[in-house]
Amino acid sequence: MASSPATLPVSNQSTVSDSQPSSISTPAIRSFLNRLTSSSSRLLSQSRPWTELADRSSFARPDSISDATSRIRKNLSYFKVNYISLLALTLALSLVTHPFSLFLLLSLLCSWSFLYVFRAPDQPVTFLNRTFSDKETLAFLVVLSIVVLFLTSVGSLLISAVMIGVAIIALHGAFRVPEDLFLDDQEAGSNAGLLSFLGGVAPAVASRV
8 A cells, every 4th residue: 555645844934924024114113212212312311401491580571672583592592402392292282182183193193104114115005905005005194194184173283282382482582581601512412312313214214215
């Protein structure tokens, strides 16, 4: 009686292919989060003391519009990081008090992150048995962003929050008498920290353009 041929082991290719995208996208997300954390901590470490920002003895009415403009320019250079924090706090408070707008904005950010920024280039977007190219995915995200920002309350809420934050910063800068210590190297350091923070996501986006 003839013996049956030996069965060769067959590897599960679907399991390998399914685990590959996560191994590709996870380092990109981890690298972005590490860069975001380090840039944020470096930027916050360059902020001025908040007691100095709110020192009541340093406030005085400006003599003219040119004097107010000069004060704003100097205070922007000196309290740059503090002003950025105030603007971010104003945006955060506005979004927290409007949960629906916060949900829409977070959904939009998640869509950009997982469908475009952190998605592996060799991993197409598939929906209802149809595969979408990078251009089609980008066009969908752009249209979705326009709808969320301009056809809902998110856009008006963000604009209102930014205007309120800018008004607070302008009033503070105009009425606070600037100090004489405005060091160029510290200003350059603040710019470097901010630019490195903004550059954290640039390589991931530029690789798809």
